[in-house]
Structures are given as C-alpha cells and as structure tokens.
Amino acid sequence: MSKDTEPGPHAAAGSVTLLRGLPAGAQRRAAELYWEAFGRKLGPALDPPGTALPFLAAHLHADRAVSALVDRRLVGLAGYQLGGRSLTGGTLSDVLQAYGPLRGLYRAALLALFARRSAPGELVMDGIAVDATARGTGVGTLLLDEVAAIAAEHGCRRIRLDVIDVNPRARALYERRGFRPVRTTSTPYLRGLMGFGAVTTMHKSVAKGARA
Template sequence: MHTGDGSETHGAEGGAITVRRDVPTGTEGRVAELYWEAFGRKLGAALDPPDKGRRFIATHLHRDRGVVALAGDHVVGVAGFQLGGRGLTGGGPADVLRTYGAVRGLPRLALLALLERTPAPGQLVMDGIAVDAGHRGRGIGSALLEEIARVAAGSGCDRIRLDVIDVNPRARALYERHGFTAVRTEQTPYLRRLMGFTAVTTMHRSVGDRRDETR
C-alpha cells in the first residue's frame, strides 16, 4: 500500500515491510553496515579497514538521498541515489584526507574517483541497493526500485541510470525485471585484484517504464 508520503507498506511473511524516503535519524550506522555488506569488496580498497570505512560512510551520509525498507524501526534495505550533485554516500577529498592522512588518503581518492558516476541532465543515478541477507526474497529490492522511480518522476527526471558489476548477476536480473536495459559495458580487468570485478555494465530505464515482475 502506497501511503502518499513517500512510504509504502508491504505485507509479507515475517511481518510488514515499510518503504520510505530519507534515512531515519539514528540509523546511519545501520545503513553504512548494509552498504558495507553489499559493496565492501569494492569500497574496501579505498576505505579500509572495515570498521573505519563504515564509520566514514555513516558520518558523511546524506540522509535525503536514500530510500529505506523498514521492518518495524529496523532498516533491512536501502537504495541510494544522486540528484543535484549529492548522493547517499558523501565525504569529499578534504574528509578523506582528514580521516586517513595525506600519505594514505591520496591513493584512496584516486580509487574513489574510479567509482564516481555523474548524472547527465534529466537523469537520476542510483548509487546502489542493499538488502539484509535475512530479508531477501521478500520483494524488498523491487519495492526500493519502485520508490526510486517515484523519486525520479517527482524530481523531473526522464531516465534512471545505474551501474552493475559482472560478479553480481542477481542484481542485474532484478534490474532487468524492472525495465532496465544495458547500454554499454566497460571492461575493467585492472580492478580485479583491488575491487573484485572485471567489467561494469551501465543500464538505463525511462521514468514511467514499469514491468511486471514476480516477487
């Protein structure tokens, strides 16, 4: 049920899941934990060790650039997006250097730059989607994507863009069920040892293009 205020409630085995915009105050650490579980291999090269990386993400989180799934008041899923030059995961060069120091920080900035994706005009870019392992298979990823599409439409965007790595076929299948199509693939063999993937596929979906999917 869509409540009209950016929230949506889904009845599911194990209790209702509520989807809402904005990361609730006080849950930044939990969101950072979910992000690290999903993307730690990719982020770890730049933000290791894990405890320090999670703290960095939590400290610099832009709460208004996220959509979350809640089981009660517990965050069990999150999807980040970029709009107006800001994404869910923040922290600029000065923050990285302040946290890691100049000697260790500069190489980290170079690695983070490889992950940057800048939206084109009229485009919302998804930063990533992460669902708690114990709550997968309940349609949470689909619900988060639906709410992201509403955010894009309400922001005047005509296209949603995301990037998926070659070692995450499950995520790609989810995106394809929601109408995303691949537009190009960049081979990145130089990132295999550092971040664990060798190709990145960019996918687009027109806002308003929704496909039925099995939950």
C-alpha cells in the same frame, strides 16, 4: 500510505514500510548495510571496516536515500544521485582526515574511479543494499520502484545505474524491473585490485508522473 513518527513520505507493502530518508539514528546501520553490499568493491579504497563504517556513516546524505523497514528495523537501503547530490559523500579533506595524508591520497584516487555524474533529466542510482534476512522477499523491488517514483516526480526521463560483472543477482533484479544494458566497459586492471573486470551501464525510461 502508512504514517508513523518518522519524517517524510511512506509506503507499505506487507510487513515492509518504505521511508524516503533514513530513520533517526540509523546512520551506522545504513553504513553497515552499504558496506555489506559494496565492501568487496570499495574495500581497497575504504578498508579497514573499523575506519570505513564510521566514515560512511558520517557522510551519508539522508535526503538521497530510500529505506525499507521491518518492525522499524532498517533491512534495505537504496541511494540515488539527483541534482549533483548523492547518498554517499565526503570530500578529499574528509578522506585525508579519516585515513591520514599518505593513505588518504591513495584512497581518494581509488574513490575517484567510482565518481559518476548525472546528465540533465537523469537520476543515477547510488547503490541498493538488502539485509541477508530480507533477500528474496521483494524488498529490492520495492526500493527500486520507490526510486523510480522519485525520478518521475522530479521530471527525470530515465534512471541510470552501473552493475559489476560479479553481481549477476543484482543485474537480474534490474532487468526484471525494466532496466536494459546499454554498454559494458571492461576493467581488467581492476580485477586483481577490486575483484571485478567489467561494468555494465543500464538505463530505464521513466514515464512522467507514473510509478514503476
């Protein structure tokens, strides 16, 4: 494992370094990566970007993140939910403060559609985002494998994630890393609003004490 001035465990592969957590001062950059990956889905709830990015940056939980760095620049981010705490946060009060009482209530209701809870012995993925300049270089695989290692260290028996029907590239990556679809839920009422019409839940079993 490589070591540098950032806190937390690290692992390196080629020119990519993994960090459990976020680099100091990288909240805004992390929010930008997250928005680039999920803005299409979250846009109706968090738009405009001028409000969404500061909101996301202010309510990220760094202890539920894995970062990928190249030359100390954040190029990839994976979030997860464990023990009731996830990468993205923000209470109803936070939403109302950022967007106002009327717009905030509507947006909070939309965000509630994405709320997920982990079952005992389960780690839930809270999104994975890779900068366009780093796609196809194995960064996504490194992030997924590190999250799998975290799940094993916490005694989880499986990892769960959801992938929308308009993101086949992400689904292909998950399948290559051992995730299998367990159910698909049609959401035609969301196609016009959020741009997707189905969500597939995928599971991956975790070998105790083993890395993916």
